[in-house]
Amino acid sequence: MEPIPPQPGNLRDPRYFVGRRRTTEQARERLLAGASLSLSDPRRMGKTYWMHYFATTQDKVFNPFIIDYEGVYTIEDFLRRTAERLGSSRRLPSSARKAMTLLFDSIDSVSIAGMATVKSYHRQTSSLTLLERTLRTLDTGGRTTPLVMMDEVPLAVGNIATRQGADVAAELLQTLRALRQGTTRVRWVVAGSVGFHHVLRTAGATEGELNDLESLALGPLQQEEAEELATRLLLGVRATPEQGTVAELVSLTSGIPFLLHKVAALIDQQGLRSLDKQQVRECFEDFIDDPDEFGWFGHLLTRVDRYYGQDTDTAQRILDSALRHDSSWTTVDDLPQAPGTMKVIDALVSDHYLEARGRSVRWRYPALAYIWARRRRTWDRP
Incomplete structure (x- = not known):
């Protein structure tokens, strides 16, 4: 029982990481079996911290590379972020680094970070083609299994759809799927605090771009x-x-x-x-x-406004109606009825606000239900 100093919102020392034993074991087993994993819990549930913990504790089995795509708005940004994170890692196999030096400047030394620039004779090559070539360099060389852990991918894909168009975002999703299926040694974890179901709609893509990913749920601690x-x-x-x-x-x-x-x-x-x-x-x-x-923790309230569009009012009224002090179930018939109600309920389940069983729903996490109710002045403090 070593004391832990509270650091809410910060990436904490893996030595202070607590729990997730079942999740960690499951992830290791499925990755070794060749599966690719999707981690899509809400923000502030500990996804990024767990990925760093997993990378630290499983480095005898995997050769991990964590790439955070928050703040990426274009395909070119996505490529640059990938190259910089791989190039700055001391764990990058020499064969992969040598292959990347044919694509980028300033990749030959890990001491030069954040300066990946495409070689002049590749300037006419599409960024998606270069992205595929970059990540494929990991498929050869090294003694342990390469593990690419991509954080905030849905956020980046949504930004790209807004900035460069839905077709470009959909093509990125297709490229990432092709990489997951086309590489032999590499294992993949794709994470994000924005549900992919929102991004697919924005990008005009389908579930087919993601159906090779197995869901890995964190949720609260046991x-x-x-x-x-x-x-x-x-x-x-x-x-x-x-x-x-x-x-x-x-x-x-x-x-x-x-x-x-x-x-x-x-x-x-x-x-x-x-x-x-x-x-x-x-x-x-x-x-x-x-x-x-x-x-x-404001995202609990604001993400409904941002991602539900014309269904925002319906979503909020459904969440209000599902509130119960005793966390009991509410039948669908007792929820506000509007065009597309079932579609909105499905989205709220995918966003981890609600959980469903047959024709009944309830808030997935009582603490979040209480916070929602208090902030919206639905309940008073006891």
Whole structure:
């Protein structure tokens, strides 16, 4: 039980990573079997942190390369980000580096990072062709299995569709699929905090571009893992919890790591040392009510406005109607009825707001349901 200092929203030291044992084992087994994985949990669920943890702890089995595509708006950006991340890695096999030097300047040395420029005699070659050639360099050389972990791909594809057109974004998706199917040794993990179902619609693509990916769900921590993280975070802020306080913290946050870190940080800010359940709840309520603190989690509200378009009002009313203090199920017949209601429900399930069983739905995570209700003034604080 080594203390963990709370750092909500930051990429934390893999030494302080807690839990995800089942997910990690499943990912290793499926990747070794040749599968490609999709990681599409909502933002702040710990996807990026888990990828860094997996890359650190599985480096005897895989040769990992993590590439973050946030801030990419064009195909050229996508190519450049890929080349720079691979070229700056000391783990890039010499055969791959040699092949990349034929495509880019400043790739021959890992000491020169962030300066990948296409060779002059390749300036007329399409960026997608160069992207394919770049990633295929990993398919030969090296003793361990190359593992390409692509983060925020849906966000980048959506940006490209907006900036360069749906056809270009769809072609990128097709190129990535061809790479996943056409490489022999390389394994792939594709992650994003924006659901691919939104991106496919924007790009005019179909599920066929992604149906080779197996879903790998993170979700909240399991109970024992969440209690371990909560305990170690309280140790990190030198707080002594009374009996039942750790369980209360886990229950309030639904075991979501970011929320556990955030509440622990507020406990520390308020200088609470002898901690009871009511004080934990007050810190959780403070997080919800403070606009500056809640900004970290504002996507819970704003992403509906951004991605549901003309269905925004329907989506919000469905989410409001599904709210239950006891997390019980709501039948579809009891939800607001409008043209396309079932389509919107399916999207809300894909976005991890709701879970469905037959003709009934409910909020997937009680903590997020409570936060939604409180921020929209549907429920009052207890």
